[in-house]
Amino acid sequence: MExxxxxxxxxxxxxxxxxxxxxxxxxxxxxxETVLIGAAFDQDVSMLFIDDGxxxxxxxxxxxxxxxxxxxxxxxxxxxxxxxxLFVERESLEERGxxxxxxxxxxxxxxxxxxxxxxxxxxxxxxF
Amino acid sequence: xxxxxxxxxGPYQHQASDTAYQFVHAxxxxxxxxxxxxxxxxxxxNGTRLTSPPQDDRHIQKRWSDLAAEHKLDLVLxxxxxxxxxxxxxxxxxxxxxxxxxIAEGFRISGLGQLIEAGIEADRLITFGD
Numbered sequence: 071m072e073x074x075x076x077x078x079x080x081x082x083x084x085x086x087x088x089x090x091x092x093x094x095x096x097x098x099x100x101x102x103e104t105v106l107i108g109a110a111f112d113q114d115v116s117m118l119f120i121d122d123g124x125x126x127x128x129x130x131x132x133x134x135x136x137x138x139x140x141x142x143x144x145x146x147x148x149x150x151x152x153x154x155x156l157f158v159e160r161e162s163l164e165e166r167g168x169x170x171x172x173x174x175x176x177x178x179x180x181x182x183x184x185x186x187x188x189x190x191x192x193x194x195x196x197x198f
Numbered sequence: 199x200x201x202x203x204x205x206x207x208g209p210y211q212h213q214a215s216d217t218a219y220q221f222v223h224a225x226x227x228x229x230x231x232x233x234x235x236x237x238x239x240x241x242x243x244n245g246t247r248l249t250s251p252p253q254d255d256r257h258i259q260k261r262w263s264d265l266a267a268e269h270k271l272d273l274v275l276x277x278x279x280x281x282x283x284x285x286x287x288x289x290x291x292x293x294x295x296x297x298x299x300x301i302a303e304g305f306r307i308s309g310l311g312q313l314i315e316a317g318i319e320a321d322r323l324i325t326f327g328d
Binding site: 078079080082084095096097100104107110111113193194196197198 | 206238239247278279282309310311313314315317318319323325
């Protein structure tokens with residue numbers, strides 16, 4: 071596709087904010103598709119998982135029982151797309167009885183106060 | 199200011215498309231540039247010409263199409279979201295072996311790269327949706 075050839079030379083800081091559980095609505099899946107396509111543009115990409123969005127990274131998902139595609143393994147492939155800055159809000163994990171060990175990928179766990187700083191430093195914030 | 203707009207919700211069910219329209223209209227009136235409106239998730243449902251709302255209600259699709267004609271707006275529907283939801287132009291009709299297309303005047307179907315490109319090139323990318 072023509073967008074794979076994008077050669078504008080501009081590098082912006084993109085933050086994808088994932089706020090929703092992986093199933094129930096299509097936002098999580100379609101957000102991930104945006105991240106994967108966006109990787110071709112060589113931007114400075116970070117992802118933030120907050121609220122029920124932390125469930126997107128939960129290990130051992132098996133949505134086959136509800137006839138949903140298990141796309142959770144794709145988060146482990148993000149590294150190959152040079153998407154390596156994954157942030158998870160600590161309070162969101164704790165409220166749900168989760169810790170970093172419950173997650174599929176290595177993440178940086180940050181406090182709510184640091185979330186604000188992270189968002190502030192971005193050029194483009196896409197929140198799904 | 200050069201704006202880009204992202205619409206993440208379909209028409210009528212949700213006010214996001216209405217608010218996005220009001221925003222784009224106001225921005226253009228104020229002399230700003232809107233380089234692209236990108237429709238994603240159920241937002242692609244704003245781009246079917248087959249909607250027929252009651253006459254005393256606003257016609258959301260037609261409103262977008264008219265604005266596009268007046269201001270040469272670039273209205274882009276995400277191809278992957280369209281395929282899931284049955285929004286089809288002539289190319290997609292042929293590619294997927296369908297017997298009809300339904301894309302509205304002034305809209306085009308393209309990839310998610312168009313959203314990323316808009317984020318890079320615009321001064322501000324504004325999202326409308328939950």
